[in-house]
Amino acid sequence: MIVNRREILSTFGVAAATGIQSGAVASGSERINEMTVLSRIRNLDVVALFARDMPAMRRFYEDVMEFPLERELYPEWVEYRVGSSLVVMTRLGLMFHDAPTPPGSLSVMLAFKVAPKQVDECAAALVAKGIKLESPPTDQPWQHRTLFFRDPDGNVLEIYADI
Known part of the structure; x- marks a missing residue:
């Protein structure tokens, strides 16, 4: 046919x-x-995370990740500058009324690129702040050095470098 x-x-x-x-x-x-x-379309400018625990997520992204606060429109909508992108922290119900992701369920994975030697430095900084690594710095077969960990809502975060 x-x-x-x-x-x-x-x-x-x-x-x-x-x-x-x-x-x-x-x-x-x-x-x-x-x-x-x-x-x-050439850029991903904004990523919105729908937080289950807004105070814990804010502490994590501000204190652990040290992302600069771009602006706070109100307590349930904050924006962090990460390079040329914004990571927005909000809660369900402001714009969308979906059921929340159940606790323990992965919702999103975010990957942040750094220079090769910084992967190990970031791992040390995270461990010093009490963050459990899901995977320590590892050279992957796809030519990345990676480390994986989670935010308070269980989202997987990756810090990686091209190698």
Whole structure:
């Protein structure tokens, strides 16, 4: 069975999302523009963590991770600057009303890049602050030196360097 591109796209709802009507034929340039607008995204600027325990999470990211507070809109919405990105700490119910992630369930993994020798330095600093490492500094087969640990909500954090 031979299937053309339009049939594949409409199967996955792309035709409806891009405004291509059934039976309509888009020109080459229209198709390229419609198909690549999302592929032009180049930065992840904001990561929002929905905290189960806001005070513990704030202490962790401010005191342990030493992330500079960018701004606090109110006690349940704080933003930390990490390089060119923001890590936002908030709670469920302000914008979204999903059920909270059950305790002990992994919700997100964040990876922070440093220089190669800093992976071991970060590990020592974390241990000195009483943080249990899930995995000590390790050279991985994918050419990263990594260490893994968790925040108070159980999210996995990685500090890594290219090696």
